[in-house]
Amino acid sequence: MLALEIDNLHKRYKGGVQALQGISLGVQEGEFFGLLGPNGAGKTTTIGIITSLVTKTEGRVKVFGIDIDDDFPAAKKLIGVVPQEYNFSIFEKVEDIVCQQAGYYGISRSQARQSAEKYLQKLGLWEKRHVTAQTLSGGMKRRLMIARGLVHEPRLLILDEPTAGVDVELRRGMWEFLAELNASGRTIILTTHYLEEAELLCNQIGIISGGKLIENTSKRSLLRKLDKETFVFNTKEPITSLQSLKPFEFIVVDETTMEITLSKEESLNHIFEVLDNQNIIIESMRNKTNRLEELFLKMVEQ
């Protein structure tokens, strides 16, 4: 079943800006869908339309088969949203913010408290439940919005740049949490600027540019489109007598670092064989850039 179905979605703002130009996409139930695109591409507008904060100019949106034009309240019950900007009252207590949100979905106070405890515990905010939101750190505020977005147990969770401005350790913790949520069957749509995040978490990727969907495929088939990949090799000894590494393209960056580019047809084993023949011992290797990032930049530039 499709968790989300968007057909020919258009949005023209009052000032005349055409934010979306006929976007169509489907997200299967249980998928972890990454919606990528540069700033101003139309990601937040798309999310805004799905969650009713933005009114569409044209097109159809269905959430688990429910057309938002026919029964938006029924569709909204199935959606949880974590916005890009903080949008809670900073003067209210953490637990109140989460419980109130449950109340807006018609969940009784006692059930709301149970659900709030579950998610505040999971997100490491339970100890902070009695403090006002203004005293929380940036990372805690982001986690508070995730707890709030989940308190009514939505089947579809939409996160708009959830890890923006969050430190590395916390970001990794949030990734684990989101992966766990997805594994338990919840459909997740994620917009992000961190392509490493999208590559790690998402199994389906959509790329928006200039209000149009320019790619919508599985991560695997998307990465297959990458025809070249550059690896950075660190050698154990300084590279003094390097001969040609034919058939590979290579650059020596410094005395113990070189970059070697592989085409799709070539294999890493072959590189190691060539290096071995020249008695070069490799200490470590890594991708020069994130693979998805390379593709993303290529597609958006086009």
Place this chain on the structure above:
Amino acid sequence: MNRNLISFTCIARKETTRIFRIWIQTLVPPVITMILYFIIFGRLLGSQLRDIGGYDYMTFIAPGLIMMSIITNSYTNTVSSFFSAKFQRNIEELLVSPTPDWIVVLGYVSGGMTRGLFVGLLVSITSFLFTRLPLFNLGYVVMFAVLTSFVFSLAGMINGIFARKFDDISIIPTFVITPLTYLGGVFYSISLLPDFWQALSRANPIIYMVDGFRYGFLGVSDISALTGLGMLLLFSIILFSINLFLLKNGVGVRT
């Protein structure tokens, strides 16, 4: 419990908590202002004036002053609370939820009514320091107080929906509500005015509220109390419908 009732209770609780959390800003200033009105207009100036409708001036203006505080506080609460929710963007918490628009309106209005009526009660208690206010008909007092706070809470909500900056929430109270209240028979009976000004005064909706409320206490009025209640019901329906229309079309809250 019904889902809509839960949502309503949630908004109402949040609004009420806010009023009592910032009581120094919401409850104390209106009482101090009214004490000054009682002292200056009631005691100092009023002692020099003759009775109106068989009551001394202090007793005559007391219901009007209570009504004035109900009007101002009901309006101020919804406009500031709704605009603040827009400004901090926490209104989005409600917009993304399945809460129907009419529950959103009633939730915010309940906050305005709570503050308006609570301040009205405090001013009523304060008035006992200055005068012994008779009670002619409790039913009229309650109906006029409740309906007036409902109407002005709805009006404040409309202002809050349209407001884009902090200036926008004080323009209507300063340039419309305050003049209409002063000209709405709080400090005088419109029967003292020449015919032309009397007729013009009847175009001021606040006159019906003040006069009807005063009738509940003193049993004297310039306009029939039933006409006043009819007008309030009409205003309630019109303003409630306008609020629903604006929210349904996303005015001021959706892009």
